[in-house]
Amino acid sequence: MTDPGRTTARPPVLRAGGPAAKGSRQTQYRLVQIVSIMMLLAVWEFSGRRFGSNLTFPPVSSVAVALAQRLVDPEFWGFLWTTLQALFVGLGLTIGVGIPLGLVAGRLTTVQRLINPYLNFFLSTPTSPLVPIFLIIFGIGLAPRVATVFIFAFPILVVNTITGVRAVPKSLLEMAASFGVSSGLVFRRIIFPASLPAIGAGLRLAAGRAVVGMVVAELIVISVGMGRLIQRYSSSFDSPNLFAVVIVVLAIGLLIVRGMAVLERRLGQWKQITNGSSR
Amino acid sequence: MEADNERIIEVAGVTKRFQTTEGGVLTALQDISFSVRSNEYVSVIGPSGCGKTTLLRVLGGLIPTDEGEIQIHGRPVTGPGPDRAIVFQDFALLPWATVLDNVAFPLEARGIPRAERQQRAGEVIGLVGLAGFENYYPHTLSGGMQQRVGLARALAVDPETLLMDEPFGALDAQTRRRLQNELLNLWQRYRKTVVMITHDMEEAVYLSDRILIFAPRPGRVAEEVLVDLSRPRDEHVRRTTAFADLVEHVWETLQRLTIE
Numbered sequence: 351m352t353d354p355g356r357t358t359a360r361p362p363v364l365r366a367g368g369p370a371a372k373g374s375r376q377t378q379y380r381l382v383q384i385v386s387i388m389m390l391l392a393v394w395e396f397s398g399r400r401f402g403s404n405l406t407f408p409p410v411s412s413v414a415v416a417l418a419q420r421l422v423d424p425e426f427w428g429f430l431w432t433t434l435q436a437l438f439v440g441l442g443l444t445i446g447v448g449i450p451l452g453l454v455a456g457r458l459t460t461v462q463r464l465i466n467p468y469l470n471f472f473l474s475t476p477t478s479p480l481v482p483i484f485l486i487i488f489g490i491g492l493a494p495r496v497a498t499v500f501i502f503a504f505p506i507l508v509v510n511t512i513t514g515v516r517a518v519p520k521s522l523l524e525m526a527a528s529f530g531v532s533s534g535l536v537f538r539r540i541i542f543p544a545s546l547p548a549i550g551a552g553l554r555l556a557a558g559r560a561v562v563g564m565v566v567a568e569l570i571v572i573s574v575g576m577g578r579l580i581q582r583y584s585s586s587f588d589s590p591n592l593f594a595v596v597i598v599v600l601a602i603g604l605l606i607v608r609g610m611a612v613l614e615r616r617l618g619q620w621k622q623i624t625n626g627s628s629r
Numbered sequence: 630m631e632a633d634n635e636r637i638i639e640v641a642g643v644t645k646r647f648q649t650t651e652g653g654v655l656t657a658l659q660d661i662s663f664s665v666r667s668n669e670y671v672s673v674i675g676p677s678g679c680g681k682t683t684l685l686r687v688l689g690g691l692i693p694t695d696e697g698e699i700q701i702h703g704r705p706v707t708g709p710g711p712d713r714a715i716v717f718q719d720f721a722l723l724p725w726a727t728v729l730d731n732v733a734f735p736l737e738a739r740g741i742p743r744a745e746r747q748q749r750a751g752e753v754i755g756l757v758g759l760a761g762f763e764n765y766y767p768h769t770l771s772g773g774m775q776q777r778v779g780l781a782r783a784l785a786v787d788p789e790t791l792l793m794d795e796p797f798g799a800l801d802a803q804t805r806r807r808l809q810n811e812l813l814n815l816w817q818r819y820r821k822t823v824v825m826i827t828h829d830m831e832e833a834v835y836l837s838d839r840i841l842i843f844a845p846r847p848g849r850v851a852e853e854v855l856v857d858l859s860r861p862r863d864e865h866v867r868r869t870t871a872f873a874d875l876v877e878h879v880w881e882t883l884q885r886l887t888i889e
């Protein structure tokens with residue numbers, strides 16, 4: 351946006367930040383978290399040495415060594431890339447199809463009636479049994495895994511987007527109508543921004559389910575990527591490496607969901623602030 | 630000012646019914662007829678639920694009539710038009726857009742290029758006393774300032790007719806009075822045809838040339854009050870006996886109507 355020569359008044363920054371006191375409390379929380387993680391690691395190390403072994407429950411130090419070895423192993427990065435490919439393509443497809451479909455279905459009751467049974471079906475039934483079917487339909491390769499990620503993540507995003515569109519204030523639509531605003535502009539300037547908070551929540555939930563879909567596909571049926579490594583190390587009783595790979599998978603999930611949560615906060619910014627102020 | 634006596638709005642026998650949720654029919658407007666001259670300031674006052682907002686939405690072309698017709702400049706109203714702009718009771722601002730973007734929104738809808746609409750929006754923002762707040766978001770403004778944005782947005786399209794639905798109804802008494810004065814000044818300088826819904830009797834007398842008093846169930850025009858206070862007006866007029874008499878007259882009429 352161009353700055354139209356502001357002189358006196360400055361708009362307040364659009365951020366839900368707090369005063370300094372809040373900052374110091376946050377440092378405290380951080381400290382407590384770090385201490386608790388350290389204690390957990392210590393207990394893990396101790397019990398691994400005392401009761402476990404590298405064939406069963408390994409001490410954290412062995413896992414750390416295994417993790418370091420994997421991280422310098424080119425094969426590992428190739429497998430990781432295979433896994434991430436399915437996740438990113440599937441999630442991209444979810445976003446590219448889910449948001450437009452949700453926006454349309456939110457506006458057109460006919461479309462919503464049409465897709466609702468399917469959405470409810472995929473949201474309420476276990477989706478894992480579909481993976482072998484995808485394998486048969488799509489063959490081996492990227493496609494069945496992308497399909498799995500998609501079918502896990504897609505419904506929740508559509509449902510959330512529909513909810514967002516449905517919640518657009520009637521008064522704003524009437525305002526737009528009174529000024530003769532075209533439906534395209536109503537979509538871009540009102541319906542889309544109004545549904546962004548709900549879309550953000552949908553993205554976070556969809557990302558979590560996408561990670562589950564990714565793991566399920568690789569672990570149950572299509573033995574590639576991280577799933578393949580997990581199977582390899584568990585069948586050879588290589589516990590340190592098994593733990594290392596599982597940690598990597600958990601980290602991927604955590605990072606993606608965290609990233610989406612940040613995005614959600616950004617998308618929902620206007621709403622949080624508006625709710626916070628009284629009128 | 631040559632057209633000062635021209636009838637710009639003609640409402641003839643307008644009836645509007647709504648389907649109630651219980652399956653009955655509610656007559657919100659019954660055989661309404663009145664006309665508004667060019668640059669006239671007309672207020673509509675009446676008890677809650679008597680169809681005032683419905684009348685405004687019909688005038689704005691947002692909902693169709695069931696019977697009768699509305700003509701503006703001799704053309705029947707079939708929908709919203711660039712000749713009319715509405716100021717909403719709840720402001721109806723886009724929370725995610727700045728003051729500037731809110732005011733420029735109807736201009737964007739008209740395909741006016743960005744630079745031009747921002748300049749035009751900037752002008753009307755200055756007109757309503759919000760210069761310097763262009764990049765603020767609505768939630769950071771007081772209610773009075775938010776309604777100034779609503780007013781600026783309506784003025785931005787330079788409509789011949791301004792339709793206002795209790796524009797100051799959501800504001801505290803002090804803010805309301807200040808905005809009444811500012812609106813009065815604006816109107817006296819720029820002259821528009823105004824139809825304003827209100828249930829503030831003093832506001833109606835202070836601002837209007839004519840007051841339509843509505844009666845409820847079914848909504849209809851019960852009485853017309855001519856406000857023959859000289860113009861330009863300012864705060865002093867509130868202390869005259871003529872002003873007090875008019876307010877009293879409106880009050881008595883409303884009393885009689887609600888007792889009936």
Ligand SMILES: Nc1ncnc2c1ncn2[C@@H]1O[C@H](COP(=O)(O)OP(=O)(O)OP(=O)(O)O)[C@@H](O)[C@H]1O
Binds near residue numbers: 648680681682
């Ligand atoms: N879309 C609608 N569907 C059904 N009934 C409606 C609708 N709009 C208004 N009504 C009814 O019509 C009547 C008149 O409503 P309207 O909003 O015009 O009243 P009003 O005079 O503006 O009231 P207030 O002073 O409370 O704003 C009310 O009884 C209302 O319930």
Ligand SMILES: [Mg+2]
Binds near residue numbers: 681683
């Ligand atoms: Mg009303």
